[in-house]
Amino acid sequence: MSSSKMDKKLGKIKERLIEIVGTENVDDTTSGRLVYSYDATPNFQALPDFVVSPRTAEEVAAILKLCTETSTPVYTRGSGTNLCADTCPLKGGVVLLMKHLNKILELDKENLTITVQPGTITKEITDRVEKEDLFYPPDPSSMKISTIGGNLAENSGGLRGLKYGVTKDYAMALQVALPNGELIRTGGKLTKDVAGYDLTHLFVGSEGTLGVITEATLKLIPKPETQKTILALYQDIEAAGRSVSAIIANKMIPVTLEFLDQDTLKAVEDFAHIGLPTDAKAILLIVQDGPQEIVDRDIHKIAEICRAEQAVDVRLASSDEEAEELATARRSALSALARLKPTTILEDATVPRSEIATMVRAISDVAQKYNVRISTFGHAGDGNLHPTCLTDARDEEEMTRVEEAFAEIFEKAIELGGTLTGEHGVGVTKAPYLEWKLGKAGIEVMRGIKQSIDPKGIMNPGKVFAEHSKERLVSVQ
Numbered sequence: 363m364s365s366s367k368m369d370k371k372l373g374k375i376k377e378r379l380i381e382i383v384g385t386e387n388v389d390d391t392t393s394g395r396l397v398y399s400y401d402a403t404p405n406f407q408a409l410p411d412f413v414v415s416p417r418t419a420e421e422v423a424a425i426l427k428l429c430t431e432t433s434t435p436v437y438t439r440g441s442g443t444n445l446c447a448d449t450c451p452l453k454g455g456v457v458l459l460m461k462h463l464n465k466i467l468e469l470d471k472e473n474l475t476i477t478v479q480p481g482t483i484t485k486e487i488t489d490r491v492e493k494e495d496l497f498y499p500p501d502p503s504s505m506k507i508s509t510i511g512g513n514l515a516e517n518s519g520g521l522r523g524l525k526y527g528v529t530k531d532y533a534m535a536l537q538v539a540l541p542n543g544e545l546i547r548t549g550g551k552l553t554k555d556v557a558g559y560d561l562t563h564l565f566v567g568s569e570g571t572l573g574v575i576t577e578a579t580l581k582l583i584p585k586p587e588t589q590k591t592i593l594a595l596y597q598d599i600e601a602a603g604r605s606v607s608a609i610i611a612n613k614m615i616p617v618t619l620e621f622l623d624q625d626t627l628k629a630v631e632d633f634a635h636i637g638l639p640t641d642a643k644a645i646l647l648i649v650q651d652g653p654q655e656i657v658d659r660d661i662h663k664i665a666e667i668c669r670a671e672q673a674v675d676v677r678l679a680s681s682d683e684e685a686e687e688l689a690t691a692r693r694s695a696l697s698a699l700a701r702l703k704p705t706t707i708l709e710d711a712t713v714p715r716s717e718i719a720t721m722v723r724a725i726s727d728v729a730q731k732y733n734v735r736i737s738t739f740g741h742a743g744d745g746n747l748h749p750t751c752l753t754d755a756r757d758e759e760e761m762t763r764v765e766e767a768f769a770e771i772f773e774k775a776i777e778l779g780g781t782l783t784g785e786h787g788v789g790v791t792k793a794p795y796l797e798w799k800l801g802k803a804g805i806e807v808m809r810g811i812k813q814s815i816d817p818k819g820i821m822n823p824g825k826v827f828a829e830h831s832k833e834r835l836v837s838v839q
């Protein structure tokens with residue numbers, strides 16, 4: 363299309379967007395567009411044509427209808443904290459900001475549910491329900507800034523996934539705006555509901571590629587009576603990995619079972635100054651919750667298992683404040699590491715828990731082989747590690763090695779029965795590898811679903827589905 367035709371088309375779209383949401387909610391200034399040209403993922407940037415902030419579900423639906431009619435790409439955006447370039451507006455079009463849709467609509471104490479708009483910050487939900495002695499467990503480390511819409515669309519995990527599961531396990535009902543302008547409701551406040559396909563869980567984890575979540579009803583559970591935290595210190599990083607598998611094999615399911623290697627520990631201590639044992643080669647941060655006697659019993663047994671697996675020390679947090687400090691320090695791991703080098707690339711290859719020690723060793727071997735600096739931390743109890751490469755995007759030669767190193771890490775995870783991403787999503791960064799996990803036929807099923815809901819391909823184009831898949835590095839069945 364010639365540039366004058368393009369300008370005319372954009373001018374018409376702008377007029378219609380203003381009709382829907384008002385002038386103050388359509389921004390096409392260069393500065394406004396620049397702000398939303400990137401997200402938390404390094405090395406991806408593209409300018410959208412408009413940044414649009416709808417105030418109601420009906421406005422969202424009307425925008426989607428317009429965008430389908432005019433074949434305009436739409437990128438729904440919560441807080442932009444995703445780590446797979448999922449909100450980067452690669453093909454221009456509309457960034458749809460959820461900032462006005464940020465209300466808690468209902469806390470239903472009889473059905474133990476909370477109904478929220480998608481732009482609600484995750485921690486606001488957690489704090490609100492805890493006032494009523496209720497509990498919303500999913501707690502991505504970004505929970506102070508991420509939105510529930512982003513959590514649902516990425517099916518985010520967090521530090522409590524091992525015992526309580528992830529966002530999808532708490533999604534009961536959704537209102538979704540579809541690309542054709544329809545608003546649909548899925549699920550309900552029901553423990554049992556098998557009426558038709560499970561559309562709620564089709565939209566959860568769909569990374570903004572199918573529709574826009576405009577309301578969500580989430581399951582709540584009673585708040586656990588108490589909790590205790592221990593730190594297990596290791597001089598052998600693989601022994602920490604073995605402890606994770608041994609804890610689970612002994613039928614202990616703690617709430618939190620986090621792994622930090624020495625590099626991460628040092629970075630976090632430099633950042634948080636809380637006296638972490640930086641001379642340890644690795645630590646496990648372990649939390650159990652529940653009734654007092656069960657917590658005491660489990661923590662005692664878990665400490666014994668860690669010692670049997672060569673933990674050099676096991677320390678109990680002496681107060682709730684110390685336990686909270688440790689959890690907060692762990693949540694700051696990515697931010698702490700990001701201070702060390704210009705570019706931080708964090709992945710989340712995930713393996714069955716029994717393979718944690720093998721995966722920890724494999725990551726360290728790959729880092730050596732490609733001569734790149736990889737620090738590792740993560741939700742080890744979920745088999746979900748975050749190998750984090752500290753690098754500099756301006757060094758093209760090193761970036762090639764980084765890419766090769768991560769491809770090998772993905773390959774290894776899949777070889778061990780794992781996956782490319784446990785919680786961060788596919789987005790752009792893992793799209794070329796998705797076929798390694800799903801196979802061609804699996805991708806075709808997904809394409810069929812996408813085509814039937816979004817025939818013009820306006821929803822988050824360039825994400826999840828790769829133009830070209832990467833070749834497998836080795837032949838693995």
Ligand SMILES: Cc1cc2nc3c(=O)[nH]c(=O)nc-3n(C[C@H](O)[C@H](O)[C@H](O)COP(=O)(O)OP(=O)(O)OC[C@H]3O[C@@H](n4cnc5c(N)ncnc54)[C@H](O)[C@@H]3O)c2cc1C
Pocket residue numbers: 401402437438439440441442443444445448449460480481501502503504507508509510511512513514515516517518519520521569570571573574575576696697785786822
């Ligand atoms: C420091 C840090 C720590 C993190 N820790 C964790 C962690 O522990 N666990 C974890 O799982 N992730 C973690 N993340 C990743 C990220 O925070 C999560 O993916 C989070 O859910 C994204 O929320 P958001 O509001 O920022 O969404 P965005 O980044 O704005 O969007 C994410 C995706 O959701 C889509 N989307 C957003 N809103 C809607 C909607 N209403 N309807 C449909 N689609 C929508 C977007 O199009 C995009 O595809 C971390 C990120 C950072 C920077």
